[in-house]
Amino acid sequence: MISYFDCAATTKPTEQVIKDIETGMRDYWYNPSSTSEESRKVKLQIEHARRQVADFINCKPEEIIFTSGATESNNLVMRSNWDIVMCSAIDHPSIYRTMAWSSFNLGNYYVPVSSGGQINLDKLEAVLKYIEINYVHDDPRLMCVSYVNNEIGSTENIYEISKLIHHYEGRLFVDATQAIEYRDIDVQSMGIDMLSASFHKFGGVRGCGFLYVKEGIKLEPLLTGGHQENNLRAGTEPSYLITAMGNRLEEMQKTKALRLKVIGDISWSIKKKLGLIDGNKIIEGIKQNGEYCSPHIISLTIPNIPAQELITLMDLDGVIVSAGSACSSGENVPSRVLKAIGLTDDEARSTIRISFDEFTTEKDVENLINSLTKNVQILKELHMDDEK
Ligand SMILES: Cc1ncc(COP(=O)(O)O)c(C=O)c1O
Numbered sequence: 001m002i003s004y005f006d007c008a009a010t011t012k013p014t015e016q017v018i019k020d021i022e023t024g025m026r027d028y029w030y031n032p033s034s035t036s037e038e039s040r041k042v043k044l045q046i047e048h049a050r051r052q053v054a055d056f057i058n059c060k061p062e063e064i065i066f067t068s069g070a071t072e073s074n075n076l077v078m079r080s081n082w083d084i085v086m087c088s089a090i091d092h093p094s095i096y097r098t099m100a101w102s103s104f105n106l107g108n109y110y111v112p113v114s115s116g117g118q119i120n121l122d123k124l125e126a127v128l129k130y131i132e133i134n135y136v137h138d139d140p141r142l143m144c145v146s147y148v149n150n151e152i153g154s155t156e157n158i159y160e161i162s163k164l165i166h167h168y169e170g171r172l173f174v175d176a177t178q179a180i181e182y183r184d185i186d187v188q189s190m191g192i193d194m195l196s197a198s199f200h201k202f203g204g205v206r207g208c209g210f211l212y213v214k215e216g217i218k219l220e221p222l223l224t225g226g227h228q229e230n231n232l233r234a235g236t237e238p239s240y241l242i243t244a245m246g247n248r249l250e251e252m253q254k255t256k257a258l259r260l261k262v263i264g265d266i267s268w269s270i271k272k273k274l275g276l277i278d279g280n281k282i283i284e285g286i287k288q289n290g291e292y293c294s295p296h297i298i299s300l301t302i303p304n305i306p307a308q309e310l311i312t313l314m315d316l317d318g319v320i321v322s323a324g325s326a327c328s329s330g331e332n333v334p335s336r337v338l339k340a341i342g343l344t345d346d347e348a349r350s351t352i353r354i355s356f357d358e359f360t361t362e363k364d365v366e367n368l369i370n371s372l373t374k375n376v377q378i379l380k381e382l383h384m385d386d387e388k
Pocket of ligand 1: 008009068069070071072092094146148149150175177178198200
């Protein structure tokens with residue numbers, strides 16, 4: 001039996017998603033841009049999905065662009081015509097590393113975060129004031145921020161960031177890849193100008209995602225060719241993936257209350273069993289990183305236990321967890337994100353990420369706790385001499 005605790009890397013497709021994709025591939029495989037009756041049906045399916053996505057985040061359907069996933073959506077936003085781009089010090093590499101390519105390069109700014117993993121609003125305001133004084137008023141400026149951090153699960157206060165950014169006449173782009181399943185998203189009331197997400201992070205499959213772009217904002221396409229997606233994303237649409245994504249979001253909307261309860265219960269159960277709630281820790285020195293965390297990500301530092309060795313031993317027990325994010329695991333360089341929230345190199349190398357979804361069971365949690373405690377003890381004995 002596999003107990004999977006790496007949902008922040010990717011989630012297992014739901015049965016309904018698999019069924020929807022299969023139906024699409026069997027019956028609705030025609031090119032949506034062709035003119036036949038069958039093609040028009042496929043086109044209608046895409047437009048239905050666009051409305052489902054729009055309803056989920058409270059925008060207009062014509063403000064949704066389908067892409068291959070969050071990396072593409074993030075690049076599409078950031079490589080457009082911005083003169084000045086800011087992001088958080090702990091943003092995902094698809095934002096953090098795109099900064100270098102992002103603008104006409106008048107200025108790129110990385111805003112520091114607190115030890116809990118939230119953007120420091122005073123420092124953000126200081127950057128905005130600096131920009132106001134040092135650049136021409138009309139230079140387009142963009143702030144990029146991940147709603148939920150992929151390594152520690154910390155959640156940003158999007159309302160506050162939005163107020164600040166708009167006060168200084170910037171645009172706010174939110175990467176909602178890790179937030180979409182377990183956080184409220186309403187682009188209008190939250191003051192979000194652009195927002196990205198990836199289907200495989202919420203019970204879907206890879207190769208499909210979306211980007212919300214508020215009416216009136218003009219982006220430059222990354223890919224040119226056909227006129228698909230309002231001329232912003234050329235290429236024949238993977239209609240069966242788009243259809244499955246729309247249906248999945250509609251289902252998520254209907255089951256929201258139950259999903260939140262289930263994920264909250266699993267999160268509480270893991271923390272309770274580890275003794276993180278009542279202070280009776282079953283592993284000496286273990287601590288959770290981040291504040292205001294999404295319930296589906298728990299980042300744990302276990303002093304003097306090498307995370308890479310721990311996850312390998314747990315893997316042998318059939319329990320899958322990760323050290324940091326999937327993008328950086330295996331590199332054995334201390335995580336930039338963990339260092340930005342104040343962990344030392346050693347602490348960062350002793351940190352694992354447990355992430356799960358509403359389909360995780362109590363039996364999985366039991367396997368997780370058993371494997372974790374057993375292997376921490378093994379590694380403790382193995383590395384006893386290192387500590388001396
Ligand atoms: C916050 C965040 N943004 C962007 C991405 C990139 O998503 P994808 O690899 O699906 O393009 C990820 C993936 O881990 C993520 O967690």
